Amino acid sequence: MIAIFSDTHSRRGHELEGEALATAREADVVIHAGDFTSPAALEAFRDECERFYAVHGNADSAPIRDRLPTETVVEADGIRVAVTHRRDGGEMGLAMFGRSNAADVVVSGHTHRPTVVETEDCLLLNPGSHADPRGNRPGFAVLEERSDEHAAGKTRLAGEIRQPDGTLVESFEYTVPAGTNTAE
Template sequence: MIAIFSDTHSSDGHELEGEALTAAREADTVIHAGDFTSETALEAFQRECDRLFAVHGNADSAAVRDRLPTARVVEAGGARFAATHRRDGGETGLAMFGRSRDADVVVFGHSHRPTVVETEDTVLLNPGSHADPRGNRPGFATLEPATERAGALEGEIREPDGTVLEAFDVRTA
């Protein structure tokens, strides 16, 4: 399983609970699209996740920015993920970011709004914020190999209690 988070915005820790915490602990790969805010939050995530791949966001402290890149590519579950906190140019800018990195999925954050947009080339995925939803529903995402289709992943954006907000598919072949 791949678990995806963003916008923790914490000075105290990871703020994970319920199914979000379970997903972080059990995932083969965890991707975080930035705005941990503090080193304490980043280190708390690192303690919970065996394989954490993160980028920094605009609200991250200088110490977090020194430890994390602004963008990165992660290969997991047969898919290529390009992660960034935000990209100028909205959906078009994110799609171009993904295309330039040959990504199947672009993971981004910043708006705290759980969002899935399927473009011609890639899926744009904002998991929302599990900890600081700012008027949106709290969220995180999980992806697993499709049970009936080779070369695909089945994804869900869920609330921390496990409630499914949206289901989506990713073509990987």
């Protein structure tokens, strides 16, 4: 299982609680799409997660920007994930970023709004913010590869966006186009 977070905006720590904290601790991989705001928040995430990958966001301080890339690609659980905080050009810019990185999924943040969009080439996933939703539902995402004996040669992804207490916001499935993207 891959757990996905973004936009923590904390001076104190990771601000994880309830199901969000349990998921971060249990996940095979944790991805964060930036805007920790403080080194304390970044270090708190690193302390909770065994395999942790992150990018910096526009609100991150210089000590965080110096330690984290603007974008990264993570291969986990048979899924290739391109991660960025935000991209010019909206959904089209994110889809182009995914295509250029042969990604199955593009994870982004910045809007604080949980969003899932299926494009021709990849799935666009914004988990929202678990700690600072700014008028949106608080959220984080989980993503898993599912075997599908009916779709030979294709990878099927199943995911959920949840509130920190575990309440389901949205569930989704995505079938990666055959012969494209999927990590070997």
